Amino acid sequence: xxxxxxxWIRKVLRPFVLKVKTVKLxxxxxxxxxxxxxTFTKPxxxxxTAGQYLHLVAPGEDIDRKTxxxxxxxxxxxxxxxxxxxxxxxxxxxxxxxxxxxxxGKVKIFSLSGLFTLADLPAGTPxxxxxxxxxxxxxxxxxxxxxxxxxxxxxxxxHVASKGFLYEKTLSELEGEQHRIxxxxxxxxxxxxxxxxxxxxxxxxxxxxxxESLKSLVVQxxxxxxxxxxxxxxx
Ligand SMILES: Cc1cc2nc3c(=O)[nH]c(=O)nc-3n(C[C@H](O)[C@H](O)[C@H](O)COP(=O)(O)OP(=O)(O)OC[C@H]3O[C@@H](n4cnc5c(N)ncnc54)[C@H](O)[C@@H]3O)c2cc1C
Numbered sequence: 001x002x003x004x005x006x007x008w009i010r011k012v013l014r015p016f017v018l019k020v021k022t023v024k025l026x027x028x029x030x031x032x033x034x035x036x037x038x039t040f041t042k043p044x045x046x047x048x049t050a051g052q053y054l055h056l057v058a059p060g061e062d063i064d065r066k067t068x069x070x071x072x073x074x075x076x077x078x079x080x081x082x083x084x085x086x087x088x089x090x091x092x093x094x095x096x097x098x099x100x101x102x103x104x105g106k107v108k109i110f111s112l113s114g115l116f117t118l119a120d121l122p123a124g125t126p127x128x129x130x131x132x133x134x135x136x137x138x139x140x141x142x143x144x145x146x147x148x149x150x151x152x153x154x155x156x157x158x159h160v161a162s163k164g165f166l167y168e169k170t171l172s173e174l175e176g177e178q179h180r181i182x183x184x185x186x187x188x189x190x191x192x193x194x195x196x197x198x199x200x201x202x203x204x205x206x207x208x209x210x211x212e213s214l215k216s217l218v219v220q221x222x223x224x225x226x227x228x229x230x231x232x233x234x235x
Contacts (some may be wrong), residue, residue, distance in 0.1 A: 014063060018055075018110040021046070028080060029213040032164025034089040035134065037074075038079040038098070040107065050076045050145035051138045051203075052114040053230075056084065059107050069094055072114075072137040072205075072231070074167070076144035082109075085166055087134050114229040116203065118142060122162040126198050130158045130214050131165075133207025138231055139183045139205055140167045147174055157191050160186060161211070186219065196222035207232035 014020075023040035030036055048054070053072045061067035069197045074083040088095040101107070116138050121127075127146075129139045136159055146153050155176040159165055165180045172178060177190050194200070202218050213228050218228060 009046040018117030019106050020110040022106050025101055025103055031166055033117045037083060038083040042082050048073055048112050049075055049117045050141040051117040053113050054109045055111045057108040058094045059101045059105055074137040074140045076141050076148055083138055085137055087165055106177050116229055121201055125153055126200040127153050128200050128202045130204045132210030133161045135233060139234040143167050158189055158193060166185055190217055194221045194223060202228045206233060207230050208234040
């Protein structure tokens with residue numbers, strides 16, 4: 001075991017090493033079921049790429065393996081604030097801390113990461129976004145980024161969910177083709193949406209079981225694996 005002095009020094013230095021920032025809660029929107037959207041202030045000069053995720057510390061807690069979760073930023077960099085939506089139904093100690101968080105409450109964030117972005121996609125590439133439930137969060141960021149920057153990417157959204165369709169109102173105001181479906185409609189919707197001859201890039205986000213099964217259905221329909229980007233919420 002390391003001597004306590006080292007532990008103490010590491011604890012003091014950690015926020016500087018990790019570039020920890022404190023953000024304030026400015027909006028809470030109950031969505032369907034136990035899913036809630038939180039908007040936090042964006043730190044001055046904070047730079048991220050649409051589709052990335054950050055590390056979010058449970059309110060009032062120190063950084064520890066038990067108190068930090070990965071959370072996708074659902075806003076595009078051009079929007080105000082950092083939108084984070086989460087399903088509280090697990091009632092884990094982490095989620096309970098968010099349930100108790102009140103307006104103006106502060107939380108810590110650090111370490112942006114993720115390759116679920118539009119990087120290296122030539123203009124004109126058609127995009128097919130496939131989200132399983134809460135997996136829509138990084139896809140909202142990507143779609144809003146395309147719209148706000150006027151990027152040349154025709155897009156289609158397939159959102160598969162059983163309880164409710166997060167961001168339905170915001171996204172349905174946009175131009176892309178959109179399908180909000182249950183599991184039984186997945187195969188027929190993919191048959192209708194995927195056109196391998198047009199060279200689309202396919203983005204799939206959600207639980208590990210969801211992305212693995214959807215990836216295999218997409219590959220079966222003639223899209224090469226190299227054209228598929230995955231965001232695994234269970235990794
Ligand atoms: C890239 C990415 C983006 C994500 N984006 C979102 C999002 O936008 N919205 C959303 O709701 N969820 C998102 N998630 C999932 C999120 O990080 C949580 O895993 C999920 O919300 C479940 O958390 P929980 O506290 O309810 O469940 P728990 O089962 O309590 O915890 C989930 C995970 O946290 C870790 N953990 C928990 N307790 C401990 C412990 N004692 N010691 C060590 N590790 C522990 C483990 O890895 C565990 O599998 C994302 C995940 C990834 C990887």
